[in-house]
Amino acid sequence: QVQLVQSGSELKKPGASVKISCKASGYTFSSYAMNWVRQAPGQGLEWMGWINTNTGDPKYAQAFTGRFVFSWDKSLTTAYLEITTLKADDTAVYYCARDPSRLDVWGQGTTVTVSS
Amino acid sequence: QSVLTQPPSASGTPGQRVTISCSGSASNIGTNVVNWYQQLPGSAPRLLMYNNNQRPSGVPDRFSGSKSGTSASLAISGLQSEDEADYYCAAWDDRPNGPVFGGGTKLTVL
Numbered sequence: 001q002v003q004l005v006q007s008g009s010e011l012k013k014p015g016a017s018v019k020i021s022c023k024a025s026g027y028t029f030s031s032y033a034m035n036w037v038r039q040a041p042g043q044g045l046e047w048m049g050w051i052n053t054n055t056g057d058p059k060y061a062q063a064f065t066g067r068f069v070f071s072w073d074k075s076l077t078t079a080y081l082e083i084t085t086l087k088a089d090d091t092a093v094y095y096c097a098r099d100p101s102r103l104d105v106w107g108q109g110t111t112v113t114v115s116s
Numbered sequence: 117q118s119v120l121t122q123p124p125s126a127s128g129t130p131g132q133r134v135t136i137s138c139s140g141s142a143s144n145i146g147t148n149v150v151n152w153y154q155q156l157p158g159s160a161p162r163l164l165m166y167n168n169n170q171r172p173s174g175v176p177d178r179f180s181g182s183k184s185g186t187s188a189s190l191a192i193s194g195l196q197s198e199d200e201a202d203y204y205c206a207a208w209d210d211r212p213n214g215p216v217f218g219g220g221t222k223l224t225v226l
Binding site for chain 2: 035037044045046047049050059061062095097100101102103104105106107108109
């Protein structure tokens with residue numbers, strides 16, 4: 001079946017970096033762009049952007065330029081989100097989700113906690 | 117501050133019908149379709165409704181969606197305790213050229 005499986009929870013110190021993975025299976029990976037969505041504690045959903053899984057071309061929402069990097073490995077059918085120079089307010093659950101027009105399949109989420 | 121506006125909470129008793137509204141603008145709901153997501157406590161969101169009123173496979177027909185102008189709504193009839201969740205609307209927005217979300221509505225089944 002179609003599914004997205006994300007890497008496990010991360011605890012990082014301020015200033016460190018983190019890289020989250022999202023492994024896709026059950027469909028043709030390069031047929032759908034992969035999105036990233038953030039959910040801060042007790043807050044709503046915020047679209048971060050997507051990566052074209054055919055070309056690797058990323059698109060970032062305005063609030064997520066600079067420290068956020070989308071990448072992919074087509075051979076592994078895996079998308080990645082890297083966040084550099086982590087801050088306390090990066091603490092959130094990060095979701096990958098397929099197809100920006102519909103967000104029809106979601107990963108289980110990866111909790112990133114930034115604390116000294 | 118979310119681009120789309122939803123009431124923060126809604127409630128109903130088992131068997132009742134409840135509706136959740138979602139208000140936007142010409143650049144999002146006014147020109148693009150609306151999707152709805154259900155997020156059960158401690159879980160990832162799941163697509164509940166797409167293209168305004170289409171249910172993905174497995175979503176009960178107790179759920180229905182509609183859109184008019186720059187607003188949309190999600191209706192749940194025959195409310196059940198398992199419907200207690202957060203509900204989010206979303207629509208493509210031509211300005212960020214990506215999806216935008218409502219702030220979410222917490223549905224409580226009394």
